[in-house]
Amino acid sequence: MVAASDAVGGAALAAARVWLVGGGKMGGALLAGWLGRGLAPAQVTVIDPSPGVVPAGVRTVPDPAALAAEPAPDVLVLAVKPQMMDAVLPAYRRLGGGPTVVLSVAAGRVIAGFEAAFGPGTPVVRSIPNTPAAVHRGMTVACANPHVTPAGRTTCDALLGAVGDIAWVEDEALIDAVTAVSGSGPAYVFLLTECLARAGVQAGLPADLADRLARSTVTGAAALMDQAAEDPATLRANVTSPNGTTAAALDVLMTEDEGEGEGKGKGEGLAALMARAVAAAARRSRDLAG
Numbered sequence: 001m002v003a004a005s006d007a008v009g010g011a012a013l014a015a016a017r018v019w020l021v022g023g024g025k026m027g028g029a030l031l032a033g034w035l036g037r038g039l040a041p042a043q044v045t046v047i048d049p050s051p052g053v054v055p056a057g058v059r060t061v062p063d064p065a066a067l068a069a070e071p072a073p074d075v076l077v078l079a080v081k082p083q084m085m086d087a088v089l090p091a092y093r094r095l096g097g098g099p100t101v102v103l104s105v106a107a108g109r110v111i112a113g114f115e116a117a118f119g120p121g122t123p124v125v126r127s128i129p130n131t132p133a134a135v136h137r138g139m140t141v142a143c144a145n146p147h148v149t150p151a152g153r154t155t156c157d158a159l160l161g162a163v164g165d166i167a168w169v170e171d172e173a174l175i176d177a178v179t180a181v182s183g184s185g186p187a188y189v190f191l192l193t194e195c196l197a198r199a200g201v202q203a204g205l206p207a208d209l210a211d212r213l214a215r216s217t218v219t220g221a222a223a224l225m226d227q228a229a230e231d232p233a234t235l236r237a238n239v240t241s242p243n244g245t246t247a248a249a250l251d252v253l254m255t256e257d258e259g260e261g262e263g264k265g266k267g268e269g270l271a272a273l274m275a276r277a278v279a280a281a282a283r284r285s286r287d288l289a290g
């Protein structure tokens with residue numbers, strides 16, 4: 001795993017000409033990060049028939065036909081839904097086989113699919129960011145094909161690293177599990193927050209107080225985990241007094257009882273439930289391969 005140094009990455013980011021296909025939640029979060037880290041708005045073009053909020057100075061076109069006479073960008077970032085990728089790619093075929101790096105953030109869509117769509121020799125990076133990118137706390141994992149040059153990799157590292165942390169992997173097969181853990185993971189944390197609030201109401205709290213407690217507890221625990229030297233298991237142990245209240249709750253969350261018959265799975269602990277959820281997400285990522 002290699003990350004560009006800040007100075008090298010900053011220079012690569014500032015020099016990049018980028019076309020962003022899909023300016024929705026993920027594309028928009030990336031764009032905000034790039035501009036925040038010094039990419040001039042004039043160097044980015046968003047291609048989207050119905051984009052989210054596009055910052056001032058960034059050109060937006062609804063259709064790539066408007067760009068037919070323009071020189072190829074350094075990086076073509078693909079941030080449309082995986083299911084529409086096949087319909088979108090043919091319009092960009094002319095960018096294949098040259099120096100333009102095709103940088104996908106789409107779940108499931110494999111490097112081989114992009115190589116087939118853009119032709120031999122096309123540099124391709126497959127990556128999976130996550131929505132905390134919107135607040136510069138993203139986690140992205142990326143994988144490059146052999147046609148990506150060191151300079152192309154540095155530029156992609158700078159683009160993806162502009163919204164948070166980045167790791168590179170050599171084995172593309174890992175990306176399905178990455179998608180299931182860090183790509184989809186924020187949703188699991190939000191669900192945990194929702195469940196904690198609902199449980200608080202069931203335990204007698206007013207709804208607004210339960211919401212506040214759940215949210216503040218999750219963000220506070222995340223901040224502690226971010227800053228503390230201890231690992232999560234030690235932080236958990238620090239909350240748990242012998243025979244105290246936390247131990248009573250953890251007995252429920254950590255008891256692995258798969259049950260039998262129709263209600264199977266009802267009594268399983270959080271670890272088994274999370275393993276099943278992550279496996280389902282990874283399976284879905286593999287299903288989305290094009």
Ligand SMILES: NC(=O)C1=CN([C@@H]2O[C@H](COP(=O)(O)OP(=O)(O)OC[C@H]3O[C@@H](n4cnc5c(N)ncnc54)[C@H](O)[C@@H]3O)[C@@H](O)[C@H]2O)C=CC1
Pocket residue numbers: 021022023024025026027047048049050051052079080081082084088105106107128129130131183184
């Ligand atoms: N939302 C998330 O948490 C994550 C999303 N991703 C990936 O990011 C990609 C985008 O997802 P979201 O931003 O969540 O979806 P989104 O629906 O917010 O954004 C998709 C954008 O594509 C645009 N679009 C539709 N047709 C188009 C076309 N022909 N040409 C150009 N743009 C077009 C839409 O107008 C929309 O703005 C997906 O492939 C997803 O797998 C990856 C990691 C996390």
Ligand SMILES: O=C(O)[C@@H]1CCC=N1
Pocket residue numbers: 107179183184
């Ligand atoms: O749900 C999805 O398919 C996308 C990819 C990871 C997060 N959102």
